[in-house]
Amino acid sequence: MNEYITLSLILFTIGSVGVLVRRNAIVVFMCIELMLNATNLAFVSFSRQNGNLDGQVAAFFVMVVAAAEVVVGLSIIVSIYRARRSASVDEASLLKS
Amino acid sequence: MTAFWFLAPIMVIAALGLVFARKAVHAALCLAVVMISLAVLYAAQGAPFLFAVQIIVYTGAIMMLFLFVLMLVGVDSSDAVKETIGGQRLAAGIIGLIFGITVVLAIGQTVSGAVVGLKAANGNGNPYGLSELLFGKYVLAFEFTSALLITAALAAMVLAHKERLTVRHSQADIAARRMREYAESGRHPGPLPAPGVFARHNAVDTPALLPDGSPLESSVSDSIVGRGQVRQGFEDDIDKLVEQVGDEQPRDESFGGEK
Numbered sequence: 634m635n636e637y638i639t640l641s642l643i644l645f646t647i648g649s650v651g652v653l654v655r656r657n658a659i660v661v662f663m664c665i666e667l668m669l670n671a672t673n674l675a676f677v678s679f680s681r682q683n684g685n686l687d688g689q690v691a692a693f694f695v696m697v698v699a700a701a702e703v704v705v706g707l708s709i710i711v712s713i714y715r716a717r718r719s720a721s722v723d724e725a726s727l728l729k730s
Numbered sequence: 731m732t733a734f735w736f737l738a739p740i741m742v743i744a745a746l747g748l749v750f751a752r753k754a755v756h757a758a759l760c761l762a763v764v765m766i767s768l769a770v771l772y773a774a775q776g777a778p779f780l781f782a783v784q785i786i787v788y789t790g791a792i793m794m795l796f797l798f799v800l801m802l803v804g805v806d807s808s809d810a811v812k813e814t815i816g817g818q819r820l821a822a823g824i825i826g827l828i829f830g831i832t833v834v835l836a837i838g839q840t841v842s843g844a845v846v847g848l849k850a851a852n853g854n855g856n857p858y859g860l861s862e863l864l865f866g867k868y869v870l871a872f873e874f875t876s877a878l879l880i881t882a883a884l885a886a887m888v889l890a891h892k893e894r895l896t897v898r899h900s901q902a903d904i905a906a907r908r909m910r911e912y913a914e915s916g917r918h919p920g921p922l923p924a925p926g927v928f929a930r931h932n933a934v935d936t937p938a939l940l941p942d943g944s945p946l947e948s949s950v951s952d953s954i955v956g957r958g959q960v961r962q963g964f965e966d967d968i969d970k971l972v973e974q975v976g977d978e979q980p981r982d983e984s985f986g987g988e989k
Contacts, residue, residue: 634845635838637775640738642833644745644764650826651749654819659800660754663761666792667745670768673780681775684846686859689777690868693860696780696787697875701882703792707799708889715892720803723814 637678644671658710658720662703669699733774737767758796765789776848779857804953923949936961 644667651664673692680688714720740763747760769784851859864872899907908919923946926932928939935954937945950960 635841636734636738637771638837638841639834640734640741642837643742643830646826646830646833647742647745647749649829650822653822653826654749656814657754659796659803660748660757663748663757663796666788667748667761667764670765670788673784674768674771677772677775677777677780680777681848682841682843682845684848684851686848686851686856686863687867689780689856689860690863692777692780693783693864694868694871694875696783698878700787700792701878703795704882704886705889707795708886711799711802712889714803 634678634682638675641671641674641678644668644674656721656723658713658722658725659707661722662706662710666699666703669695733770737770741767754800755797758793758800761796762789762793765793776852777856779860804956925949925951931961933961935959 648664648667648671651667652661655661655664673695676688676692676695678688680686680692710720713725717724719725744760744763744767748757748764751757751760765784765788769781769789772778772784773781848856853859908917911917912919923938925934925938926936927949929936929945934951936950937947937960938949940946947955954960
């Protein structure tokens with residue numbers, strides 16, 4: 634059981650470092666997806682440990698919310714790209730005083 | 731367990747590839763590897779329904795959406811190597827390492843107890859058990875999910891909609907503008923020169939050569955120039971050829987020297 638949770642934590646850590654390090658907005662988004670997937674793995678593993686399916690239902694809901702989030706996030710990226718001709722997270726700094 | 735020990739290194743390497751890959755398309759492929767391996771791990775852990783959903787929704791729909799947006803936004807070099815905040819990468823790496831070690835140690839000490847397994851819960855089949863929970867205990871959350879999906883679809887339509895702010899240029903307008911530019915600034919009204927003309931290759935990444943042998947930059951597409959994929963080394967190519975030919979027979983000067 635511990636191996637699955639450890640793998641999930643390693644993937645989550647790699648995803649969070651990717652969010653901090655990468656500049657391309659789409660790659661930052663992919664790193665967020667990696668973090669969501671890592672939590673899903675933890676949900677499924679805990680579901681097996683506890684012997685009920687509630688964890689799998691939680692993972693299912695995470696997947697649905699991730700699908701909705703990806704749709705909105707990617708359309709925001711596309712509209713920012715249309716306005717500023719760049720997909721870099723450093724370029725979108727209009728709110729900075 | 732064999733599946734786990736086989737797939738875990740692959741997943742960690744692919745996840746690292748997602749962070750370190752220079753090109754966004756390579757990062758997307760690494761993420762697809764992680765997602766498919768995760769699906770196999772779900773199947774190995776008594777979750778065949780989530781195995782199917784993971785492959786259909788994540789690798790099928792979400793990764794395709796990512797690749798489509800990459801195509802729309804363009805594979806440009808927006809991932810600059812330059813750091814905006816000094817030392818940010820090093821700091822992020824150190825913090826990530828500390829975070830990972832802390833969490834792994836904490837979990838290693840807290841997660842214990844016997845693994846019950848899903849034999850009993852999957853007695854009637856995994857989809858049956860899931861649907862009983864989904865339409866029984868979690869039915870309200872399920873209904874909210876449908877509202878969320880409708881809202882997301884509407885939001886995507888609103889965000890992707892583009893209002894036409896300027897007049898649409900017809901073909902006649904464009905032709906008239908080209909001729910006006912030709913009269914005013916002498917810009918050539920015809921199409922741009924094709925790549926590869928008089929060069930040693932006719933591929934699109936090869937600039938056409940001018941009569942004096944120098945490459946003509948405007949003959950190559952802007953996106954190829956932006957990615958830095960223009961074919962280099964014309965001078966060497968021709969020099970080598972000239973040497974080979976020159977060794978065997980003296981050049982006939984009457985054929986006009988391109989070099």
